[in-house]
Amino acid sequence: CTHYLFIVVVAVNSTLLTINAGDYIFYTDWAWTSFVVFSISQTLMLTVGACYYLTFTGVPGTATYYALIMTVYTWIAKGAWFALGYPYDFIFTPVWLPSAMLLDLAYWATKKNKHSLILFGGVLVGMSLPLFNMVNLITVAYPLETAFKYPRPTLPPYMTPIEPQVGKFYNSPVALGAGAGAVLACTFAALGCKLTTW
Numbered sequence: 001c002t003h004y005l006f007i008v009v010v011a012v013n014s015t016l017l018t019i020n021a022g023d024y025i026f027y028t029d030w031a032w033t034s035f036v037v038f039s040i041s042q043t044l045m046l047t048v049g050a051c052y053y054l055t056f057t058g059v060p061g062t063a064t065y066y067a068l069i070m071t072v073y074t075w076i077a078k079g080a081w082f083a084l085g086y087p088y089d090f091i092f093t094p095v096w097l098p099s100a101m102l103l104d105l106a107y108w109a110t111k112k113n114k115h116s117l118i119l120f121g122g123v124l125v126g127m128s129l130p131l132f133n134m135v136n137l138i139t140v141a142y143p144l145e146t147a148f149k150y151p152r153p154t155l156p157p158y159m160t161p162i163e164p165q166v167g168k169f170y171n172s173p174v175a176l177g178a179g180a181g182a183v184l185a186c187t188f189a190a191l192g193c194k195l196t197t198w
Contacts, residue, residue, distance in 0.1 A: 012073065032173040035137070039130040039177035040184060046070065046096050047125050047185045050103050051117060051192025060108035067100035095132040099125045103189075114193050122189035126181030130174045 049070075050063035071094040102124040103117070110116035 035133070035173045036130075036177045036180070039133045039173075040181050042096065042133070043099070043126050043129045043177075043181040043185050044188045046099060046129065047103070047122060048188040048192040048195075050100050050125075051121070051189045052195045054103065054107055054117070055114060055193045055196040058112060060104045060112070063100040063103040063107070064097060067094070067096035070096050095129065095136045098132055099129045102128055118186055118189040118193060122186030123182045125189075126183065126185035127178045130177030130181055133177070134174045 046067060050066045053066045054060070054063045056062075103121040106121035106124055107113075107117045110120065
């Protein structure tokens with residue numbers, strides 16, 4: 001019972017942490033920085049919960065099911081926001097599902113090897129989610145159009161964005177998100193696997 005309750009709690013918290021992941025379509029000054037941060041946060045929350053669920057059941061496919069839980073929770077929550085007058089573009093398309101499928105594939109293809117799940121699965125999720133996230137961002141809404149249609153409140157001076165220096169690191173936020181995500185996701189995959197044996 002405790003294990004199933006934990007799965008529900010992690011899925012709810014994953015959703016709460018990723019619920020505002022669409023905000024960067026409004027904050028055009030911080031768009032690339034926010035994209036990288038949100039991509040990494042989603043990668044890690046998906047990885048830890050899905051790996052826990054996957055190793056707990058031992059059934060390939062449950063990582064994708066976990067991602068589906070996150071997606072449905074998010075749709076419900078953001079559907080409520082839509083009822084309050086927010087644009088429906090705020091709804092996130094299911095970017096977690098294809099990454100979770102790769103996690104399942106890594107587990108299944110290596111005959112349920114946890115170490116392969118951590119290494120291969122972690123890297124696959126970390127590398128893929130920022131890519132799917134960018135496809136989502138491009139197809140869901142045009143950021144500038146949305147920003148002008150739904151203007152943000154005036155920011156206090158200490159929150160005024162500084163011109164981002166993206167070029168210092170990478171010209172692509174997808175590359176930065178994927179690189180950082182691939183490294184961190186392995187750690188969180190290991191954490192997810194460890195939680196099964198606490």
